Amino acid sequence: MTAPPLPLATHWFDSRQVGDGLSVITEPHVHSFLRANIWHLRGSDRDLVVDAGLGTASLRQGVPQLFEHDPVLVVTHAHLDHMGGAHEFDTCYLHEAEAPGTPAPGTLRGEPLTSILGLRADAYTRPLPDLLLDAAPTLDFDPDAYELRAPASFLPLDDGDVIDLGDRTLTAxxxxxxxxxxxALYEPATGALFSGDVIYDLREGEQFLDGITGANVEHYIHSLTRLADLPISVVYPGHGHPFGRQRLLQLVQNYVKARRP
Ligand SMILES: [Zn+2]
Structure with a gap:
């Protein structure tokens, strides 16, 4: 039996102003598991884009303002929902441990995604649907033709490196x-943290995604403890809404307690 065709989305990307010179772009027709935030921070000399979404539709066509001011893209890590659109940017930073030249196979199907990510059954409480989209970005869109493309070139980014936007600087x-x-990118002047998937808000009973290939619980505890020791005022995460310092401390404490009983 063939599945009915996906309805055509009226628009693919949502863009919302979050703060002073900061916007967030999302893909509302993507299932919440893969719906990542694309952060756009305006600088006086150039802009910063943190993560590039799933890559199912063209960011250059759908969100042209991202490309207007010599943007530097930082991909927080190489998972498909953060790296999918990276190939559209001229300047792309990524940590070398993410093997940026050899992107993992990508898929928009729930079950194959589970095995690509090495997602343990106990790592994600809600089962994934067969298809992780509820609409199509274009008329000729074929969800099974989706693939993760490597950026044309990338620059390595490591701990302590500084991204200079002119009037704002962020530390990796x-x-x-x-x-x-x-x-993650930290702005000392404001206490803002762009965190990728290191920390994001959780529902009651959920835990950070550490039951996947490449994850490491001891490293996770160390990284979160490091964040708790920094004067972070607001977190702009890879998924979901921003949150403040108190929530950050609570999330860190809950994780450490759960994983190191
Ligand atoms: Zn991830």
Whole structure:
């Protein structure tokens, strides 16, 4: 039996102003498991883009403002929902431990994704549907033709490296645990942290995704403890909404307690 065709989305990307010179772009028709945040921070000399979404539709066509001001892209880690659109950017930073030249096979199907990620049955409480989209970005879109493309070139980013936007500077933190080369960007002047998948808000009973290939619980505990010791005021995560310092401390404490009883 053939599945009915996906309805055509009226628009693929949502863009929302979050703060001073900061916007977040999301893909609302993507299942929440793969719906990642694309952060766009305006700088006086150039812009910063943190993560590039799933790559199912063209960011250059759908969100042209991302490319207007000489953007530097930082991919927090190489999972498909953060790296999918990276090939559209000229300047792309990624930690070397993420093997950026050889992207993992990508898929928009629930079951193959489970095996690609090495997702343990106890690592994610809600089962994934067969297809991780509820609409198509274009008329000729074929979800089974999806593949993860490597960026044309990339620059290595490591702990302590500084991204200079002119009036704002951010420092890279290497925070392994979710993946070996996970990077977060910290802005000392404001206490803002762009965290990727290292830390994001959780529902009651959920835990960070550490039951996947490349994850390491000891490293995760170390990375989260490091974040708790920094004067972070607000977290702009890879998934879901921003949150403040108190929530960060609570999430760290809950994780450490659960994984180191
Ligand atoms: Zn991830």
């Amino acid at each position: 933190l290497h925070l392994p645990g979710h993946s070996p080369g996970s990077i």
